[in-house]
Amino acid sequence: xxxxxxxxxxxxxxxxxxxxxxxxxxxxxxxxxxxxxxxxxxxxxxxxxxxxxxxxxxxxxxxxxxxxxxxxxxxxxxxxxxxxxxxxxxxxxxxxxxxxxxxxxxxxxxxxxxxxxxxxxxxxxxxxxxxxxxxxxxxxxxxxxxxxxxxxxxxxxxxxxxxxxxxxxxxxxxxxxxxxxxxxxxxxxxxxxxxxxxxxxxxxxxxxxxxxxxxxxxxxxxxxxxxxxxxxxxxxxxxxxxxxxxxxxxxxxxxxxxxxxxxxxxxxxxxxxxxxxxxxxxxxxxxxxxxxxxxxxxxxxxxxxxxxxxxxxxxx
Numbered sequence: 001x002x003x004x005x006x007x008x009x010x011x012x013x014x015x016x017x018x019x020x021x022x023x024x025x026x027x028x029x030x031x032x033x034x035x036x037x038x039x040x041x042x043x044x045x046x047x048x049x050x051x052x053x054x055x056x057x058x059x060x061x062x063x064x065x066x067x068x069x070x071x072x073x074x075x076x077x078x079x080x081x082x083x084x085x086x087x088x089x090x091x092x093x094x095x096x097x098x099x100x101x102x103x104x105x106x107x108x109x110x111x112x113x114x115x116x117x118x119x120x121x122x123x124x125x126x127x128x129x130x131x132x133x134x135x136x137x138x139x140x141x142x143x144x145x146x147x148x149x150x151x152x153x154x155x156x157x158x159x160x161x162x163x164x165x166x167x168x169x170x171x172x173x174x175x176x177x178x179x180x181x182x183x184x185x186x187x188x189x190x191x192x193x194x195x196x197x198x199x200x201x202x203x204x205x206x207x208x209x210x211x212x213x214x215x216x217x218x219x220x221x222x223x224x225x226x227x228x229x230x231x232x233x234x235x236x237x238x239x240x241x242x243x244x245x246x247x248x249x250x251x252x253x254x255x256x257x258x259x260x261x262x263x264x265x266x267x268x269x270x271x272x273x274x275x276x277x278x279x280x281x282x283x284x285x286x287x288x289x290x291x292x293x294x295x296x297x298x299x300x301x302x303x304x305x306x307x308x309x310x311x312x313x314x315x316x
Contacts, residue, residue: 050066090122157180164186182307185292195264246288248263
């Protein structure tokens with residue numbers, strides 16, 4: 001594991017960050033089991049499909065975008081590993097194909113790319129008395145892919161922001177389900193100072209009651225801990241891990257992406273320290289500056305690719 005650098009002196013204080021994350025304006029930033037038979041896939045290109053998946057966990061059908069291997073049609077007996085890519089808050093399952101060149105990047109590589117829906121908040125968890133996006137992503141979508149798209153049991157998961165939370169939470173809460181997990185600016189310690197306010201802001205922006213996620217962070221602390229990647233870190237032992245996070249702040253233009261990135265810096269560092277104390281190996285990239293946006297997440301995905309590729313058994 002790489003050394004954890006100290007936060008640059010130019011960054012704002014933790015108290016300032018906590019106040020900023022509580023501000024209502026910060027919420028605007030985040031714009032940055034057996035399965036029933038799927039409906040017919042919508043063909044978007046030679047390799048890309050949108051599939052509507054009837055989900056018992058969600059109580060409705062939900063979409064997943066697939067990028068199939070280049071030789072999928074010509075090798076009907078071949079099975080393929082799957083890379084799951086999770087979207088962030090106030091975005092959707094189309095984000096990875098909209099914001100990156102993932103289709104071209106994976107051309108000629110023997111894998112399936114699956115980009116499942118996580119709802120408007122992008123928090124792929126078991127909601128209190130509501131939808132269960134964890135089961136949808138970890139059980140129902142894999143069952144569909146194994147049945148209809150010849151997916152093997154080899155899986156890796158990566159995500160941005162709340163999708164980074166999902167990648168680490170899924171891998172920690174379901175040990176052995178994923179050979180690798182990568183987080184780019186993810187929420188990795190949900191109970192760290194200031195982080196519950198960030199989660200509340202994400203939920204509130206979708207006009208949902210804050211307690212509809214995991215309840216009150218004080219009165220329902222055990223539930224918050226149960227869904228906290230840092231608290232469940234022991235489940236990550238044996239999984240190849242990549243964690244990246246910027247210190248934020250600084251730079252010109254809109255300051256909010258930098259403020260949010262700075263707000264998540266202590267959470268990511270605390271998560272990495274816990275892994276180190278437990279002897280769980282991880283590759284980390286903590287860098288000065290940066291913002292909570294795709295301009296920084298795209299190169300981080302590229303940097304993490306060798307780890308994901310080795311875990312999936314495909315060429316780098």
